[in-house]
Amino acid sequence: MSPPSLNLRSKMALSFGVLCAATLILVSLLRTFGLPWTSDQGSYGEQQALVARKLGLLADVNKQRLRLWLAERESDVSALAHSDTAVSSTKELLEIVRRDAVTGRTKAQLRADLMEHQSGKALREGMRAVFDAHKVYWKIQAADALQGIVIASTDEREIGDQVALHHLLNTAKERAGEASVIAAKSPVTGKSYVAISCAVLDQAPPEVGDSTNVIGVVIMYVKEDQFVRPHYYAGGGIARSEDVYLVNQDLRILTTPKFPLPDGSQAIPLEYRMDNEPAKLAAQGKEGIIMSEDYRGVPVLAAYRYIRIASGYGWGLVVKVDQDEIFSPIWRRLIHASLISLLGVIAASLIAAVIAGRIARPIRDLSRTALEVEEGNLNARARVVGSDEVGNLALTFNSMIERVGNWHRELEEQVKNRTLRLTELNEELIKEIAERTRSEREREHLISELESKNAELERFTYTVSHDLKSPLITIKGFLGYLERDAASGNLERVSNDSARIRGAVEKMGRLLDELLELSRIGRIMNPPQDVPLAKLVREAKETLAGRISERGVILDIADELPVLHGDAARIREVVENLLDNAVKFMGNQANPRVEIGVRRAGNETVIYVKDNGTGIDPRYHDKVFGLFERLEQSTEGTGIGLAIVKRIVEVHGGRIWIESEGVGHGSVFCFTFPQSKPNTSG
Amino acid sequence: MNGEPLVILLVEDNPDHAELIVRSFEEHRVANKIIHVSDGEAALDYLFHRGEYADDQSVARPHVILLDLRLPKIDGLEVLKEIKAAPELRRIPVVALTTSESERDMMGAYNRHVNSYLVKPVDFEKFGKLMDDLGFYWLAWNRKPPCDASAGSPQECPEEA
Numbered sequence: 001m002s003p004p005s006l007n008l009r010s011k012m013a014l015s016f017g018v019l020c021a022a023t024l025i026l027v028s029l030l031r032t033f034g035l036p037w038t039s040d041q042g043s044y045g046e047q048q049a050l051v052a053r054k055l056g057l058l059a060d061v062n063k064q065r066l067r068l069w070l071a072e073r074e075s076d077v078s079a080l081a082h083s084d085t086a087v088s089s090t091k092e093l094l095e096i097v098r099r100d101a102v103t104g105r106t107k108a109q110l111r112a113d114l115m116e117h118q119s120g121k122a123l124r125e126g127m128r129a130v131f132d133a134h135k136v137y138w139k140i141q142a143a144d145a146l147q148g149i150v151i152a153s154t155d156e157r158e159i160g161d162q163v164a165l166h167h168l169l170n171t172a173k174e175r176a177g178e179a180s181v182i183a184a185k186s187p188v189t190g191k192s193y194v195a196i197s198c199a200v201l202d203q204a205p206p207e208v209g210d211s212t213n214v215i216g217v218v219i220m221y222v223k224e225d226q227f228v229r230p231h232y233y234a235g236g237g238i239a240r241s242e243d244v245y246l247v248n249q250d251l252r253i254l255t256t257p258k259f260p261l262p263d264g265s266q267a268i269p270l271e272y273r274m275d276n277e278p279a280k281l282a283a284q285g286k287e288g289i290i291m292s293e294d295y296r297g298v299p300v301l302a303a304y305r306y307i308r309i310a311s312g313y314g315w316g317l318v319v320k321v322d323q324d325e326i327f328s329p330i331w332r333r334l335i336h337a338s339l340i341s342l343l344g345v346i347a348a349s350l351i352a353a354v355i356a357g358r359i360a361r362p363i364r365d366l367s368r369t370a371l372e373v374e375e376g377n378l379n380a381r382a383r384v385v386g387s388d389e390v391g392n393l394a395l396t397f398n399s400m401i402e403r404v405g406n407w408h409r410e411l412e413e414q415v416k417n418r419t420l421r422l423t424e425l426n427e428e429l430i431k432e433i434a435e436r437t438r439s440e441r442e443r444e445h446l447i448s449e450l451e452s453k454n455a456e457l458e459r460f461t462y463t464v465s466h467d468l469k470s471p472l473i474t475i476k477g478f479l480g481y482l483e484r485d486a487a488s489g490n491l492e493r494v495s496n497d498s499a500r501i502r503g504a505v506e507k508m509g510r511l512l513d514e515l516l517e518l519s520r521i522g523r524i525m526n527p528p529q530d531v532p533l534a535k536l537v538r539e540a541k542e543t544l545a546g547r548i549s550e551r552g553v554i555l556d557i558a559d560e561l562p563v564l565h566g567d568a569a570r571i572r573e574v575v576e577n578l579l580d581n582a583v584k585f586m587g588n589q590a591n592p593r594v595e596i597g598v599r600r601a602g603n604e605t606v607i608y609v610k611d612n613g614t615g616i617d618p619r620y621h622d623k624v625f626g627l628f629e630r631l632e633q634s635t636e637g638t639g640i641g642l643a644i645v646k647r648i649v650e651v652h653g654g655r656i657w658i659e660s661e662g663v664g665h666g667s668v669f670c671f672t673f674p675q676s677k678p679n680t681s682g
Numbered sequence: 683m684n685g686e687p688l689v690i691l692l693v694e695d696n697p698d699h700a701e702l703i704v705r706s707f708e709e710h711r712v713a714n715k716i717i718h719v720s721d722g723e724a725a726l727d728y729l730f731h732r733g734e735y736a737d738d739q740s741v742a743r744p745h746v747i748l749l750d751l752r753l754p755k756i757d758g759l760e761v762l763k764e765i766k767a768a769p770e771l772r773r774i775p776v777v778a779l780t781t782s783e784s785e786r787d788m789m790g791a792y793n794r795h796v797n798s799y800l801v802k803p804v805d806f807e808k809f810g811k812l813m814d815d816l817g818f819y820w821l822a823w824n825r826k827p828p829c830d831a832s833a834g835s836p837q838e839c840p841e842e843a
Contacts, residue, residue: 462784468750469781473802473809474698500698533763537750620755 012356017349024341074179111160241322282316587665691744706813722756
C-alpha cells in the first residue's frame, strides 16, 4: 500500500474518532455537570442538591427532636422541683441535716435519719415515679443547696454523701427556678452524661435568678444511650455512610460517633475534639450545608445546626454523608458512558477507515501513476473508474501526461541538437584555448628571452663603457704628464709616457675590434657545413706553431675526432682560442703538454682541450668566460677571447665549461657541439 | 701633523692607472708609503697577512684603502665585503676608485659600507686634483680611530656594544 492512501485513510479515521470522542465526552460532561450559565445543574449538581436537601431535613428533624426531648427533661425536673412534696420534704430533710450537724451525728447516722424520715421516703417515692415513668434517667437526686449533701436519691447508697458535680448546685442556684441542662462526665465512673438540674425554692421567688430562697436542687442524670437515642434512630436512610453527631461549645463530642477514628480507636465523648469545619460552624451558632471533611478526614457533605440550650450556650449538631457514596453512582455512570463511547469511537473509526480506503483507492491509483511518471515512465496511464470527481481527475491527469510526453519528446530533440552544437563549440573552444596557451607560452618565452637579452646588453654596455674608459683615462693622464715631462726635459719619462699612451691606444683598438667580432657572432653567420675537427686542429696548430715551439709545448691530438656541423670560420676560432689559451697559461711548467680529445658522456660527445699548466681556481670557473675578465693582469689580452668562444659554442647550441682541480693542477676546457648527422662517430 | 708614515693600500689592476695615481700622490707628497696590489686576492692576502704576505714583517696596516671595483680573480665588491666583515679591518676607510658609474656598482659598494665612492675623472687636471684632495682629506683632515692611530701596530680596539 502506498503511503499517501494510508495517510488519507488514517487521517479520516483519526478525525472521525477524535470528533466522535470529543462529542461523546462533551455530552457526558454536560449530563454530569450541567450546562454552564443555565439552571441545568447536571446529574452531579442535582444529586448534590438532593442530598443536601435530605441532609438539611434530617438535621432539622434531629434538632427539633432533640429540643423537644430536652424540653421534656426540663419539664420533668422543674415539675419535680416545684412540686409541694419536693418543697416540704426538702425543708424537713434540711432540718434533719441541720440537727444532725448540730448534734454531731455521723454520716451513716445522717443517712439513716434521712432514709427513715417520712419526708425522705415521700421525696424518694416522687423521684422513683418520674424515674420509672420515663426510663431514660440514670438517676435522680435532690441535694441541700448550701452544703451539697444528697438528701434523697433513686440510688439510696449516695444519700448523705456530697454531690459529685458541685458546680451543678451553683448553676441551679443562679438560674433559680429554671431548669438547666449540662453535659458532663462523672469523675468517678468516667461516664458521660447529661445532667438536668432545677432549684427547689422555699416559696415562689420574686424574680428568676434570685437565689435567696433556694433551699435545694433536684438533678436528673440521663443515661448516655438514652441521650443518644433520639437522634440516631431518627435517621432518614439517605446512605450507609450517614452519621449524626453532637458537639458542645468546646467542640467536644457528646455522642459516640458511628465510625472509628483514622487511628482505629473510638472517639470518647467529652474528650475527643471535633475539629472540623461543620462542627466549628455549628458550635459558633451557624446553620447550613457544606462540602468538607469529617472526623475521619473523609470528604463529606454535611448539614450543621445549632441547638441553643441556654443564653450564650448551645450545642452543634452535624449530619453528614460521605461524598464518595453519594457521588459514586454518578462517577460509575460516567465511566460506563465513557467505555461505551470509546467502543463507539473505535467502531466509527474503523468504519471511517474502510470508507476512506474505498474513496482513496482511485486516488491511490492516480498517485501511483504519478509516481511512475515522475520516475520517467511517460507511458503510464491512470485507471479511470466511474465518472465522479476522482474519475474526472484521472482523465485529466492522463491527458496531462500525454501532453507532458509530447513536450518531453520535443525537448529531448531540442536538447540533442543543442548538445551537438555545444560539443562543436566546445571543441572549437578547446582548440582556441590550446592555441592561446601556446601563443601565451611563446610570448612568455619571447619576453624572458628579450629580458635576458636586455640584461646581457646592459651588462655588455656597462663593461664596454668601463673598459673603454680605462684606456682613455690612461691616454689623457699620460698626455698630461708627457707635456710636463717634455717641458722639464725629462726624456726618460717622456718615452715612458708615450709608451703608455701607445699601449693604451693599441689596447683600445684591439678592444674595439674584438667587440665588433663579438657582436657579429650569431648575427652574421656563414652557412653551416660539416667541418672535420681534425682539420681545424691541424690548422690551428700551424697558426700557433711559433708560440708552441717557443714554450716547448707537446701537443697530443686524438686520432679520431668528430666532424662538427656549423660555421666553419667560427669553429676554427674556438679551436684556436682554446689552444692558444692552453699554451699561454703554462706557468712555470717544465714539461708543458696539451691534449685535444673526445670522450662520451651519456649520449653527448664532449670535446676537450687539456693542459698541465697553471690551472684555474674552481671559484673562477664561470668568471673566465665573462667579458673583459682576466685572471692575471700580467698576461696580455683583452679578456674577450673566452667570451667569444662561449658565445660561438652557445650560438651553435652547445655548452662549454672548465674542469680543473685548482691552481697547479692544469685545466680542461670541455665543450659540446652539434655534429654532422650522417657521420656521427662513436 | 706628526711625522708618522701614512700608508695607502692601492688595489688597482690597470698598471697605467696605478702609475697615474702613484705619480699624483708623489707630486702632491700625499703619502709616505703606497702599497700597490693588482687584484682582489692579493689585496685580501695583504690585509689578512696570508699567502704571499704571510711572513712579511714589513706589512703595515694601511690608513686608507683605494679600491678599484673591477678586479681580476676576486671582485672589488667582494674584497670590500670581506674588509668590512673583519673586526680588525672594518674601521679602515675604504674609498672606491673606479671608472664605473653604474648604479649597480654604487649601490653594491654603499651596501657593503664603502666610506667613499669616487669615479676616476677622464680629464688629467681633474684627476690630479682628485688625488690631491683625496689624500689630503683622508690622511690629513680625517681623524683616525684612536686605537688605530699608529699604523702597523694591530692594537685591539674594544668592540662597541
